[in-house]
Each structure stands twice: as C-alpha cells, then as structure tokens.
Amino acid sequence: MHMENEKRIGVYICHCGLNIAGTVDVEEVAKYAATLPHVVIARDYRYICSDPGQELIKNDIKELKLNRVVVASCSPRMHEHTFRKACLAAGLNPYLYEHVNIREHCSWVHADKKQATEKAKDLIRAAVQRVYYHEPLEVKEIPVNPNTLVVGGGIAGIEAALKIANSGRKVYLVEKEPSIGGHMIQLDTTFPTLDCSECIMTPKMSEVGHHSNIELLAYSEVEEVSGSVGNFKVKVKKKARYVDESKCIGCGICEQKCPWKVPSEFEVGLGQRKAIYIPFAQAIPNIATVDKDHCVYIQSGGKKCGACIKACEAGAVNFDQTDQVVELEVGAIILATGYDLFDASWIPQYGYGKYDNVITALEFERMTCAAGPTLGKIQLKDGKTPQSVAIIHCVGSRDKNYCEYCSRICCMYALKHAHHLRDKINAAVYQMYIDMRCTGDSYEEFYNRVSEEGVVFIKGKVAEVTDRAKTEEEEGKLIVIAENTLLGKVMRIPVDMVILCPAMVARSDAAEIARKFSITQKATGFFLERHAKLEPQVSAMDGVFLAGCCQFPKDIPDSVSHGRAAAAAALELIDRGSVAAEAAIACVDEALCHGCGICEEICEFQAPKVIVKDGRMVSMVNEALCKGCGACAVACPSGAMSIKHFTRDEISTMIKELAAEKND
Amino acid sequence: MGNFEPKIVAFCCNWCSYAGADLAGTSRIQYSPNIRVIRVMCSGRVNPLFVIKALSIGADGVLVLGCHPGDCHYIEGNYKTMRRIPLLQKMLKQLGIEEERVRLEWVSASEGAKFAEVTNGFTESVRKLGPNSLGHSKQSSKEAKHG
Secondary structure, three states, X not given: OOOOOOOOEEEXXXXXXXXXXXXXXXXXXXXXXXXXXXXXXXXXXXXXOOHHHHHHHHHHHHHOOOOEEEEEEOOHHHHHHHHXXXXXXXXXXXXXXXXXXXXXXXXXXXXXXXXXXXXXHXXXXXXXXXXXXXXXXXXXXXXXXXXXXXXXXXXXHHHHHHXXXXXXXXXXXXXXXXXXXXXXXXXXXXXXXXXXXXXXXXXXXXXXXXXXXEEEEEOEEEEEEEEEXXXXXXXXXXXXXXXXXXXXXXXXXXXXXXXXXXXXXXXXXXXXXXXXXXXXXXXXXXXXXXXXXXXXXXXOOOOOOOHHHHHOOOOOEOOOOOOEEEEEEEOEEXXXXXXXXXXXXXXXXXXXXXXXXXXXXXXXXXXXXXOOOOOOOOOOOOOOOXXXXXXXXXXXXXXXXXXXXXXXXXXXXXXXXHHHHHXXXXXXXXXXEOOOOOOOOOHHHHXXXXXXXXXXXXXXOEEEEEOOOOOOOOOOOEEEEEEEOOOOXXXXXXXXXXXXXXXXXXXOOHHHHHHHOOXXXXXXXXXXXXXXXXXXXXXXXXXXXXXXHHOOOOOHHHHHHHHHHHHHHHHHHHHHOEEEOOOOOEEEOOOOOOOOOHHHHHOOOOOEEEEEEOOEEEEEEOOOOOOOOOHHHHHOOOOOEEEOOOXXXXXXXXXXXXXXXXXX | OOOOOOOEEEEEXXXXXXXXXXXXXXXXXXXXXXXXXXXXXXXXXXXXXXXXXXXXXXXXXXXXXXXXXXXOOOOXXXXXXXXXXHHHHHHXXXXXXXXXXEEEEEOOOOOHHHHHHHHHHHHHHHHHHOOOHXXXXXXXXXXXXXX
C-alpha cells in the first residue's frame, strides 16, 4: 500500500475547549492541514491531551501507519512530553513528533480570528515540513546519583532534608550561617495557635544534627555547580570557623572570655554577641564560630588578645584554619534559600532608623521572646513599657513603588503581636491595614478573637510617622498619620511604639544563586517554578527543586508542605534510578570534518574532541557531556557539525515556510 | 504601501524567551500577529545564515531573542549570539539591507510583557521601513543549504 520510506504524517489540532477554538478556526485549519504534503490525516478535537484524544493519535499511528505526528495545541513546555509518550506507546519513536504552539503563541495573544487562523496555518505548515526531516533518536538512560543536596537550613530545607533522609537516602544540607534554623528559629510564637516557635523547631534541628543520613555543612556556601540532572557536581566552600568542629563541645566558655562585643544578627541588632560566638542557645551544630571581621586576634595578625585560645580547654580554637572546598556528587538539588526582609528605611516617611521606637516586626519578635535580649519584656528604648502601639501593615508590600505583591504572612503575625501586646502589657493597639487577609486554616477565627481583645483596626495606608506634635496630647509621642478610608477622614494617632511589617523579598544574592544553579528568577526576584499551579516545587532546570520562600512568600505550614513536596520530587527522581539523557545532541559528519577543533574551543561542556581516526583528524562528540545547545554547529566552518532534531534542514525548512512569500 | 503587513520571523531560545512568550500567552497580553516563532534550544544555535536566509526569501524582519547575559542555560550561548548578531548587522548594512531589520533582544522567562513589547515595537519599526526589497525579488526564493 505504501513504500517503506514514505513519510506518513498525522496532524491533530486541539480546540482546548474554547481556548484555541474561540480564536482560531480549528476546522478550517484541519482542512488546510489535510492538503499539506505527506499529511495522511488531519483532525481537530476538543481536548487532544485527554485520554480519548491520545487514543485517537495512537489508533491512527497503528491503523493509518503514521510515522510522523504533529499536534497543534498549547506550549510544548506543557504537553510535548505527553504526546511524545503517546507516540512511544503506539510504537513510534518519540522524536518523530513535532509540537506546534497555537495557544500561548497564537489564540491567547491575538484577538482577530482571521489573523490568528492564518498564523496557526503557517505554524502548522512549518511543523509539517519540519517533522518530515525528523529522525528517530535513541534515548539513553543514565544512572542517577542517589544523594541529594539541600541548600538552606530554614524550616523548608530542614523538612525536605529530613523527609529524604528518613526514606534512607543521603542528604547534604548546606547552610551559609553558623547554625541552621533560618527565620523560624528567630520567632517567638507562631500564628494562629500561639505555640512557641523554638519548641517546635528545635527538635527538628536536633534531628538534622543527629541524623545518620544527613551530612550538615553549616557555615558553608555553594561555589560552583556543574553536570546535569541525576549527576551534579557541586563545590561547597566550608568557611573557616577557626574552631575545630571535632573538638568543640559548645560549652561557650570562649564566648564568655572573649572581650569583643558585636551586634547579634540573631537578635536583629537588639542584643550583642561576642567575636567568637554560638549564635543562639539551641544552635545546630552547637559549635563556636569566630567572626573574623571583628576578632582582634585575627585583625592584629595574632599580636593581640587570644583570650579564646587560652579559655578553650578542648583546644578547639584554631586560627590556622582556612576555607575548605568540598566536592559533592548529587543526583538532585533542592534550593531552600529563603527570603530577606524589605529594608524599612527605604520608606523614610515611616521613620525607621530615625526614631528609636519605630521597630520591625522581627525585632518585636525577639523582644517578646523569653530567651531574647529583653528576656521577653516589651519595652521602649528607654526601658519604659509602651502604653500604645501602632502596627503598620504592608511596609513595602502591595505597593507599586516597592513590591506589588502581598507578602501573605504579615496580617497574621500583626494579629499575633497585637494579641501579645494586649495580653502581656495591656497596651492600646492600632492595626493600620489595607485589607485583612487571613486565609489559612483557623486564621479568620484568630482574627475574630484578636478583634474581641480590644484591638483598634484602622483601614488605610499610613502616610507618615512623625514626632512633630500638634497638640499637647501628641507631645513626646510618635504620631501615625493615616487616612481612615472607612470614615474618609485623616487621623493622627499618637503612640509610644510603631511596629512595621516589612515585605518579604527575594534574597539579595538571589540572582547569583539563580546563575549558579541555572534557574530563573521571576520579576519579583523569587525563583521561577516550572508551573505556577502544578509544579510549584520544580524549577525550570531538570533536577533542581524549590522549597519554601525562595519561590514566593509562605507561612510556616505552606513552607513545610513545599519542602516535603520538593523532597517527594527529588525522591521520585532518585528512586526511578535513571534519567533519560538528552537525545537531541551534536553529531559529526566525519566525511566533512577536517578536525580544525573550533568546536572544541566553542563548547562550554568539553563535549567535542578532535581525535585521529583512520589517519585523519576528526571531531568526536562525547554524548554524555553534550547538552545540545548547538553552539558548535553554528561555529563549524565545514558544516560537519550538526544538532540532532535541530538540524540545518529542520530549521531551514521552517524558515522557508514562515518567511517565504506565499503562493510562490 | 498602506496595507503593508511585515512578515517577522523570531528565533526564541527554549529556556528564557520562548518561556517569556508563553507567559505573554498565559497572561493574555495581546501583541501584533505578524510574528512567527521558531524555537531553538539556545540563541547560540542561531546561525547568522538562518537570519540571512529568512531575509533573503521574504521576511521583512528577524528577531533573535535569548536569555539575559549571565542567565544562559548553556553558560555562554547568548554571549556568542551577542557577538554574532552585531557583526551580521554590520554586514547587512554593507550589502544595502537596513540593519534595523534584525534585532537582538534579551527576554527572560518572567518577561511576558517585554516579549509583547519587543514584538510590537519591532513590528512597528519594520512597518516603517517598508517591505524588504531583497526578500521580495523573484529570484531569491531558491536558495542553497546553509546552517
């Protein structure tokens, strides 16, 4: 009936409900596709990605002996994989498939039905021409290294690490600070249950510290990442603590003897630590660290001080220590690098950094914590107890000048702080909010509870915090000026203390991290997930997963879930045991190659190598190293180098179909 | 030339610009329908000869879109493009083809709006240039292999 080498193409045009069919005349496109060369069948169907839709293709492959398939539907980033699998299931090599994007690139972005239909026809014609040139490619499976790297030891990273470690797999947990714990360990209580953050966090931290499957690399940073999914090579710099980890028992005597005081990062500057320090009592690992920028012994080149050396009975202090680079091999990577807080001093009208008693919510958190610098006493700078406090929501959040998004947790912790202020010191509390957003389990109930505790809610964005009094009553107070939008009235509220709720923002080094791990940031600076709804824990880079607030602001339960989701994704990869290697890679036409070595020079991955074969120099591609970018094919002067699946024929024919005058 | 609708071919890298175009789609940002996208894995795969071919057979403008410098999925593919395209533009000028018919831009996966903006801006500027005389001449439609 048909020749062995005859190309028999099936074309399928998806309606995607009305997503495509609303703008593109799918029946007309199908009729048109049927007229294209080598097209045996062209169909339109409501949802081709559905099981019956896929069955349609599979049946046609078998019954009509199709050997090429084109689907025009959504983005290939969404469903190329689906249809390649359907082809494979029907016995067709998945690389004999071509995907056309007529939704994201056509029906959703053009309103004119005629123009959209013409564009869809053009794109499908080009795909039909291209699929003609497709060759079956062999997909090789490469083994996956069973170890996982987790970067960041906050609650999301800890959860991810513990889940993987508990399943019996090895985890390297890298934390840049001297201790794990992240932001959560700095919190006093957690909403809406008001349970103590330390009490629920420290057992987890301790479990990490003792887990036989977790190798904790604290005070360390990832320097370099190479390789790809299943087989990453990671260089981690272990920063010198100047303390021998194997000898230090965390007794803290060095800290007592050290005469040099520095503002404590953990206490957000409200308390002090020493130049040699353990950041907080429950630190994991419980090992002292020397802050080299503030250590007089280091700064004087060993001429002064040395109190810690004398004090340490274990002989753990070692100023000869240097940074070490550790090389790790892992199959999967989970990034749980967290967030920074918006610098409230960027909004000068709120007076942070100018007025002593304008503080951030995290500072207040440390203040209410019984183990904090004030031992839980809520106090003004002068030590007095505030009689009245204003809590300003959305400092940087929901503000087009700074962060347009909602940081999601502030309304809830603002309520928590209001509760503590009422409960502990009976202060008058004013919540200055734009909208109350209390969307989690039992959150609305908590809002109602706090409302009934005598907290005043003023709906309106604060314009200014000032100390310029207009009345006697305002004298010596901070005056919060805001429009109460419900009353339509500008209010001046004199208070003793102002608590700012700063936005959660992407880490200041997020761009650098994104580059190291070859992932992408969103416009907000947070890391981009592969799919906002269906794959929020997966980055665009295969084998690199996201957990917690590095993807977007989250509260603790969401961070925990996200961390576990990332762990499941990593375990899915590891337990599968192997991963399909990129098949669309470079190949050399040895007859054309004259071994000039330009491909060797241009390749970032050392994949091509010029060798002597049958007495002449030719380039040879190491398939395990090639990523299929195509740089070598462009650089090759003789045209010997090509990229499978993106050959010059394949691209040229598309250019021809899309650029040439019609009716030629 | 009142009804001149420029024909625009765009090469988009898989990781950033194609994803950026996808985001324009999911966000329903409308842009001019003159553009036809060819997906390549990396902007570094865009052989200048592909651009010349497109221009020689009828494209009025060619867009090359890649990841922002430093963001390349293949480390430095876009740096290669960054060097190649300006050279190509110089050469086109010497051949009497407006260099504005070729534009290189960086569009990240999160820049759906930028994708639409670049597409619209480029389409408009090519519209102002008018039809590409090279591509519309009769004898240019048969061409040799390049790649």
